[in-house]
Amino acid sequence: QVQLVQSGAEVKKPGSSVRVSCKTARGTFSSYPIAWVRQAPGQGLEWIGRIIPTFGTTTFAQRFQGRVTLTADESTVYMDLSTLRSDDTALYFCALGRYGSGNYGFDPWGQGTLVSVSS
Amino acid sequence: QSALTQPASVSGSPGQSITISCTGTSSDVGGYSFVSWYQQHPGKGPKLIIYDVSNRPSGVSTRFSGSKSGSTASLTISALQPEDEADYYCSSYTASDTQVFGGGTKVTVL
Numbered sequence: 001q002v003q004l005v006q007s008g009a010e011v012k013k014p015g016s017s018v019r020v021s022c023k024t025a026r027g028t029f030s031s032y033p034i035a036w037v038r039q040a041p042g043q044g045l046e047w048i049g050r051i052i053p054t055f056g057t058t059t060f061a062q063r064f065q066g067r068v069t070l071t072a073d074e075s076t077v078y079m080d081l082s083t084l085r086s087d088d089t090a091l092y093f094c095a096l097g098r099y100g101s102g103n104y105g106f107d108p109w110g111q112g113t114l115v116s117v118s119s
Numbered sequence: 120q121s122a123l124t125q126p127a128s129v130s131g132s133p134g135q136s137i138t139i140s141c142t143g144t145s146s147d148v149g150g151y152s153f154v155s156w157y158q159q160h161p162g163k164g165p166k167l168i169i170y171d172v173s174n175r176p177s178g179v180s181t182r183f184s185g186s187k188s189g190s191t192a193s194l195t196i197s198a199l200q201p202e203d204e205a206d207y208y209c210s211s212y213t214a215s216d217t218q219v220f221g222g223g224t225k226v227t228v229l
Contacts, residue, residue: 035218037165044122044223045157045165045208059216062120093164104153104212105170112164 002027004094004110011116017082020113022094024075029053033097034077035106036070038090046090050097053077084117091115123148123209123221130227131199139224141192141209147219149190153212156185156194159223160205169194196226204228 003025010018022034036048049060053072060068069080077094091112099105124142131137141148141156148154156169167176169185172192182197192211196203209221 037220044206045159045210045220047210047218047220050218061217061219062215095165099167099170099176100153100155100174101171102153102212104210104218105155105167105174105176107167107176109164109166 002029002096002098002108004096004108006092006094006110006113009114009116011118012084014085014117014119016084017080018084018115020079020081020092020094020115022077022079022110028075029072029077029096031055033103034070034072035095035097036068036079037093037095037106039093039112040087040090043090048079048092051077081115084115086117088115089117120147120213120215120217120219123211123219125207125209125221125224127222128225128227130229131196132229133199133201135199136195136197137199137226139194139196139207139209139226141194141211141221143190143192143211143219145190146214147190147211148187148192150214151212152187154185154187154192155210156183156192157208157210158205159208165208199228201228 007021051070095106095109097103157165173185
């Protein structure tokens with residue numbers, strides 16, 4: 001059964017960039033999409049974007065366009081977020097779109113990566 | 120893309136049924152049958168409990184059911200149990216080829 005393992009916590013300065021990785025364990029992405037979602041402390045879920053690793057095709061929420069890049073190799077997907085601000089402090093999740101006719105049902109999820117942005 | 124609208128909190132006693140609504144627009148919930156629901160316990164990651172409006176992944180209790188009417192989707196939890204106490208989020212595909220979440224609903228078992 002596919003599991004997603006994310007990279008460790010990051011502490012960054014405002015204006016810098018961060019890379020978070022999401023690696024498959026015991027399985028492959030196949031042609032399923034990987035979504036990135038974040039959750040600020042005490043807040044709800046926010047959809048960032050999606051990549052289909054096999055094809056490299058990406059889609060982003062409008063508010064993140066131009067600031068986020070998603071890339072992939074055979075077993076790992078990477079999210080690069082630039083020009084970090086304090087309100088980017090959040091727990092970042094990757095999730096596999098394995099369910100549904102359009103693969104818009106996401107499960108499993110990675111364990112989450114805490115990105116803290118502070119001067 | 121604005122977040123979908125969910126009630127902030129819903130509560131019920133053990134054994135009761137509760138329903139959580141998720142209201143969007145014709146550009147998301149109303150336009151597609153790609154509504155999902157996620158359960159999140161404190162300190163844990165989200166877990167998919169409903170996809171494509173009304174389908175359950177293998178292993179998810181049959182006490183969870185989903186439906187949609189117009190631009191409002193609903194999640195019903197029947198025979199409420201203490202372990203159902205969690206946050207619940209709806210999500211929909213959108214006309215922009217993106218996805219959007221609801222603000223989340225805290226379910227309390229009295």
